[in-house]
Amino acid sequence: VSLLALVLVACGGSDDGDQNGENESASDGDGKTIRAGIGLNQDHPQYKGLLKFKEIVEEETDGEITVETYHSGQLGDDRSMTEALQLGNQEVTVPSTAPIANFVPEFSVFDIPFLFPSEDVADEVLQGEVAQGLLDKLEEEDLVGLAYWENGFRDLTNSERPVESIEDFEGLDIRTMENDLHLEAFKALGANPTPMAFTELFTAMQQGTVDGQENPYATIYLENFYEVQDYVSNTHHVYSPFVFLMGKQFYDGLTEEQQQIVSDAAKEAGQHQIKLNREANATYLENLQEEGMEYTEISDENRQEMVDAVQPVIEDFKDQIGPDVVDGIMEAVEKAQAE
Ligand code: TF8
Incomplete structure (x- = not known):
């Protein structure tokens, strides 16, 4: 017998979960595996959050559920991984809300530029009724939204010039996420x-296909964008939430107890991820400058010009997003700000 055959036999025969398996449902005798994939790399808080999820789920289910984690887009990008969840080819991913809008258009509400003034307001709004209601809409797309995690405030980098005011956007080739509102907002900025x-993205910047991009400092630093980008500005133009997604077919196949465990774990791991993410975003601007990037601060006055320039885009997209959702989130922002 060849070595390969031995290995195959050993793997095929390792159903030892069955021996203690007086299970509630027929399907969980062999244990279940969650393939969890994300876009960012192993150093990013997004991945640390995923490892936390793995730790909690494997412990709480006594190993009935195994979580395999994949980073750096090993399983695909936000959009293709979300599609894989729908098809049952993958069980978990944690995309930004912007690409999720291709599945549930209401999620584009978070692409409204300058919507959230602070992380505190973001926390409050995302825990609120309207934002939680958006998670429910994912079910129609065979997805289950278990929690909001955080990508964070997005800042602009490029290889051409310091961006200080709206005039400096003129003609810059900027990579945007795959989201129409996001795209139109950058056109409106020039x-x-x-x-x-x-x-x-990295290759596109390296080869000069694009001059720049925008992402939170944690991503700019941990993905080594400073190697191919020279200038960074604190545009803070959008706050990107992440959503912890699970495929609905898979979720429905879990026992009620398991559903509770994965749901609680996604939330608890999210708290951990958000904490690490904020530390990272607060730290890494300094590291970017140490790596040689030139930092430009946007004045309040100059930022206001950007806010004004994107207003027509928000109006144009209001119907597409859903006027109730837009108004609901904006009211929640005002309420949170007043507190
Ligand atoms: C983007 C997002 C991404 C994340 C991640 C890859 O720029 O900010 O960094 O959604 O999953 O595409």
């Missing part, structure tokens, strides 16, 4: 945007 999956 840039020349190209939507692209995150997995293609």
